[in-house]
Amino acid sequence: MRPNDAYFDLLIDTLEGLEPSARAQFLQRFFQSLSHIDVPESQSLSLWEEVVARRAQLSERTESAISFQTALVDVLSASGRFRLPVVLEYDELRKLHRNAVTDPLTGLHNRRLFDETLDKELNRARRYSHPLSLVALDLHRFKEVNDKYGHPRGDDVLHAAAATLRKALRTSDSAFRTGGDEFSLILPQTDAAQAFALSRRIGMVFREFLQPLELRINVSMDHGVATFPQDGEQREQLIRLSDERLYHFKQASHGQEPQSQEPSTAEATPPAPVPAPSPASPGPEATAPADHEKGSRRAEPVSPLQVSKPTFPVVSEQPRVYAVPRKAERVSMSGTNAYAILGDQPSHRARVVDLGFGGVALDFPVSEAIPDTLLAVLHVPILPPVRVNLKRVWSRQLGEDTFRVGCCFIS
Numbered sequence: 001m002r003p004n005d006a007y008f009d010l011l012i013d014t015l016e017g018l019e020p021s022a023r024a025q026f027l028q029r030f031f032q033s034l035s036h037i038d039v040p041e042s043q044s045l046s047l048w049e050e051v052v053a054r055r056a057q058l059s060e061r062t063e064s065a066i067s068f069q070t071a072l073v074d075v076l077s078a079s080g081r082f083r084l085p086v087v088l089e090y091d092e093l094r095k096l097h098r099n100a101v102t103d104p105l106t107g108l109h110n111r112r113l114f115d116e117t118l119d120k121e122l123n124r125a126r127r128y129s130h131p132l133s134l135v136a137l138d139l140h141r142f143k144e145v146n147d148k149y150g151h152p153r154g155d156d157v158l159h160a161a162a163a164t165l166r167k168a169l170r171t172s173d174s175a176f177r178t179g180g181d182e183f184s185l186i187l188p189q190t191d192a193a194q195a196f197a198l199s200r201r202i203g204m205v206f207r208e209f210l211q212p213l214e215l216r217i218n219v220s221m222d223h224g225v226a227t228f229p230q231d232g233e234q235r236e237q238l239i240r241l242s243d244e245r246l247y248h249f250k251q252a253s254h255g256q257e258p259q260s261q262e263p264s265t266a267e268a269t270p271p272a273p274v275p276a277p278s279p280a281s282p283g284p285e286a287t288a289p290a291d292h293e294k295g296s297r298r299a300e301p302v303s304p305l306q307v308s309k310p311t312f313p314v315v316s317e318q319p320r321v322y323a324v325p326r327k328a329e330r331v332s333m334s335g336t337n338a339y340a341i342l343g344d345q346p347s348h349r350a351r352v353v354d355l356g357f358g359g360v361a362l363d364f365p366v367s368e369a370i371p372d373t374l375l376a377v378l379h380v381p382i383l384p385p386v387r388v389n390l391k392r393v394w395s396r397q398l399g400e401d402t403f404r405v406g407c408c409f410i411s
Contacts, residue, residue, distance in 0.1 A: 008068035012052060020045065037076065051075050062099040103177040105155060106162035114176040114184055118235050121188050125228050132228040133195035135185035136242040137161075137202070140220045140250065142181040148217065157219060160209040164221070168202045184242075192227040194381070197331040199223035222249050330356035338380040350405075352380055359408035360390070366403050370395070373410070 015023050027044035031037055039047055055071035101113040109117070118134070125132040139161060146154040161183065165175035174186045187195055206221045224246030226238040331354060338352035340362055353361040360378065364370055370392060378386045390407035397403050 015048070023048075034072070047075070062104075064099075106158055106177050108162050108165065108183070109174060109176045111176065111178045114178055114186075115235075117174050117176075117186055118238075121186055122228060122233075122235055122238075125188065126233070130189045131191040133185075133187040133190040133192065134226050134228075134238045134242050135187065135195055135199055136224045136226075136239075136246045137183040137185065137199075137221055138179075138246065138250075139181040140222050141217050142219060144217050145215060145219060149215070153213070153215075156213055157210070157215075160213065161206060161221065164202055164206040164209050168198065168205050190227075192225060192230070193331050195225045195227060199225060222246055224249055330354040330361075333380060336381050338378075340376040340378050342374060342376050344375070350376075352378060353404065355380060359393070359406060360388075361404060361406050363398070364403045364405060366397065366401055370403070370405055374407075 015026070018026070024041040024044050027048050028039055028041045031039045031044060031047065051068070051072050054075050055066055055068060058066040058071060058074065101109055103110045121132055124130070139157065142154065142157060145157055158177075158181070161181075162175075162177070165183065165185070169175055169185070169187075172188050173190075176184045176186075178184045185195075185198075187198070190198070202223070203221050210219060224242045224244065226232065226242035226245065228238060231241050232238050333352045333354055338355075340350045340352055340360070342348040342350060350362040350364045353363055355361075355378070362376075373389065373391050376388055376390055378388060380386075389410045391410045392405050393408050394406040395403065
């Protein structure tokens with residue numbers, strides 16, 4: 001407790017022992033010296049009692065001690081008598097504002113700020129013709145956690161959900177707790193495909209945060225996505241549609257992810273199957289080196305592509321077999337200008353078809369020779385340029401001028 005707060009608490013106790021007339025006379029001079037406001041003696045007692053009551057009310061609401069000066073400013077401002085701001089500290093004002101828009105349990109923004117932020121971002125999206133995605137989230141089987149383990153463990157699950165959202169989002173994105181186990185995300189300049197991929201990634205990160213809790217209940221984070229402008233141009237439309245898609249997602253089996261929400265493009269799925277890979281080489285969905293089994297061979301980088309007539313492997317029609325289970329859906333780059341610079345020569349380029357955690361699909365001109373391993377710099381929306389080493393794991397000729405290749409990331 002700060003010294004000035006201790007002084008005001010002592011003053012409260014002292015005034016209780018004074019006669020009403022003496023107390024009123026003292027308070028009139030006290031308010032004048034503290035706030036430069038002339039308060040009649042007849043009103044000084046009621047003003048004092050209102051300030052003391054407001055201080056207790058604000059402290060209970062924010063779950064922390066509020067200073068006497070803050071309560072006084074609040075009362076004087078509400079009554080229209082406040083003119084000169086000489087009694088409120090800036091830190092106290094900032095603290096009040098933060099508490100007013102923050103959920104006290106998770107530290108995320110609350111429903112009040114959600115409404116304000118959505119309106120602001122929708123206006124910005126309309127002005128600059130940018131996409132804007134709204135994601136509705138809730139926790140599947142969260143009530144069972146409260147019933148079986150108690151509310152303190154349920155609070156731990158909510159903390160894990162908040163930590164997940166902080167880790168997964170960009171600085172331009174916003175996360176809100178809008179209900180008991182309900183959350184919302186506002187994603188500026190994010191289309192439906194990107195929002196869906198982010199939602200899947202959030203689910204994966206959430207499972208990682210839950211592992212230390214050692215729950216025997218399979219809690220998961222369900223999602224529904226709505227995007228401006230194709231799903232609606234008004235906030236009510238986007239909120240309603242995201243809630244409906246969340247509901248349909250929850251109705252689907254949690255062992256099988258619903259396919260209706262994922263953007264469907266002909267390019268989102270690699271075009272051809274390949275046989276099961278040998279143990280010495282990664283499969284078509286192999287992830288970064290950390291996901292490979294110990295002892296797997298790492299391919300060395302090669303020089304930039306050489307221009308010659310390629311000889312392509314024969315593609316089998318057997319079902320695809322994944323060396324490493326897919327962790328998240330690939331994001332289609334259809335409709336974007338995503339591309340990859342091959343080697344160190346800017347003139348050697350390939351179009352990025354789709355992108356995932358494990359690898360990338362590229363479209364090459366048929367005239368390019370495609371080695372088994374190559375260096376590339378990926379240029380895709382949202383992300384900065386990324387330099388990667390790639391290994392070819394499947395390929396297919398689409399036409400006379402285009403050859404599609406699926407690559408996994410290697411060290």
